[in-house]
Amino acid sequence: MSRRTLLTYGAxxxxxxxxxxxxxxxxxxxxxxxxxxxxxxxxxxxxxxxMTDQGGATVGPASLLGNPSMVFFGFTYCPxxxxxxxxxxxxxxDDLGDDVAEMNVVFITVDxxxxxxxxxxxxxxxxxxxxxGWTGTLDETARAAAGFRxxxxxxxxxxxxxxxxxxxxxxxxxxxxxxxxxxxxxxxREFAVPKIRRVLATTGEQTS
Numbered sequence: 001m002s003r004r005t006l007l008t009y010g011a012x013x014x015x016x017x018x019x020x021x022x023x024x025x026x027x028x029x030x031x032x033x034x035x036x037x038x039x040x041x042x043x044x045x046x047x048x049x050x051m052t053d054q055g056g057a058t059v060g061p062a063s064l065l066g067n068p069s070m071v072f073f074g075f076t077y078c079p080x081x082x083x084x085x086x087x088x089x090x091x092x093x094d095d096l097g098d099d100v101a102e103m104n105v106v107f108i109t110v111d112x113x114x115x116x117x118x119x120x121x122x123x124x125x126x127x128x129x130x131x132x133g134w135t136g137t138l139d140e141t142a143r144a145a146a147g148f149r150x151x152x153x154x155x156x157x158x159x160x161x162x163x164x165x166x167x168x169x170x171x172x173x174x175x176x177x178x179x180x181x182x183x184x185x186x187x188x189r190e191f192a193v194p195k196i197r198r199v200l201a202t203t204g205e206q207t208s
Contacts, residue, residue, distance in 0.1 A: 039149050040149065040179055041147065041148045041149045041150075041171055041173075041179045042147045042148075042149075042179075043173075043176075043177045043178050043179065044061040044062070044064050044065060044069070044173055044177030044178075045061070045065070045176075045177045046147070047060075047061040047143075047144070047147035047148075048060075048061070048143065048147070049061065049136070049140045049143040049144040049147065050136065050140055051108070051134040051135060051136035051140055051141075051144065052117050052134065052135055052136060053117075053120075053132050053133065053134050054117060054120045054121035054124055054132060054133040054134075055121070056117055059132075059134055061147070061177070063104075064104045064106070064173065064177065065175070065176070065177050066175055067102055067103060067104050067175050068102065068103055068104070068172070068173065068174055068175055068180070068196075068199040068200055068202075069103070069104040069105070069106065069171075069172070069173040070089065070103060070104070070105045070106070070170050070171070070172055070183075070196070071106045071108060071148060071170070071171045071173070072085055072086070072089065072106070072107050072108070072169075072170045072171070073107075073108050073109075073110050073145065073148070073150045073152065073166050073167055074086075074107060074108075074109065074110065074164075074166060074168075075109050075110050075111035075114070075115055075164050075166070076109065076111070076114070076115050076119055076120065076123040077111065077114060077115075077163070077164075078163075078164070079163075081166075081168050081185065082107075084185075084186075085168065085170065085185060086107060086124075086126075086127045086131065087127065088186075088189070088192070089105065089127070089128065089131065089170065090127045090128035090131070091189060092189065092192055092193050092196060093105065093128045093130055093131075094128070095189070095193045096193070096196065096197070096200075099197075099200055100128075100130050101130075102200055103130065103196070103200070104132075105128070105130050105131045105132065106131075106132045106133075106134055107120075107124060107131055107132065107133050107134070108134045108135075108141070108144055108145075109133070109134070109135045109141070110141060110145065110150075110152035110164050110166045111154075111164050112135050112136055112137060112138060112141050113138070115133075115135050116135065117135060119135075120133030120134070120135050121133065148171055150166065150167040150171075151165075151166065151167050152164055152165065152166035152167065153165045153166075168184075168185035169182040169183065169184055169185065170182060170183040170192075172195060172196065172199050173199075174199055174202055180198075180199045180202070181195060181199075183195055183196075
């Protein structure tokens with residue numbers, strides 16, 4: 001066997017091995033990996049919490065049933081992640097056109113001590129009109145975050161003030177309240193919008 005043939009076979013074997021490793025990473029640790037069951041958000045039907053929306057109405061997980069939902073945790077004093085994500089969400093909703101009427105879109109504050117109902121109303125008004133702002137007590141906020149498997153933490157900063165570290169992903173649920181995946185922070189629009197459309201399409205199949 002010639003040296004050239006051996007090199008060709010070697011390159012082919014190395015390519016197959018690399019492909020196998022990549023597929024394994026994709027399914028186990030990468031974007032194709034299933035969400036660990038213990039870390040998956042509960043179905044909305046199993047969550048129990050009560051909050052107030054920007055209009056003063058009492059809301060909770062049952063308020064989201066009947067239509068697909070996007071839920072994002074953050075706070076109005078957030079310097080970058082929250083306004084960036086809400087701007088991204090606004091762009092996604094623009095791409096949906098008339099289908100946006102079929103979506104629940106909720107921004108839940110993890111800083112209810114500062115984010116009042118009026119404050120949430122003003123803040124969400126800067127973004128797409130479909131976005132709702134929800135706030136609640138400290139206890140109800142903790143209950144909501146636990147159901148969604150979202151995390152947050154108050155972090156002290158200089159001058160006696162504080163900021164909030166929090167989960168930056170957007171949670172997707174179908175119309176029946178089943179978890180349907182996440183959209184990551186800074187995920188490209190060409191990936192995010194099809195995820196939303198898939199949830200909308202699934203909802204159409206369920207109701208037909």
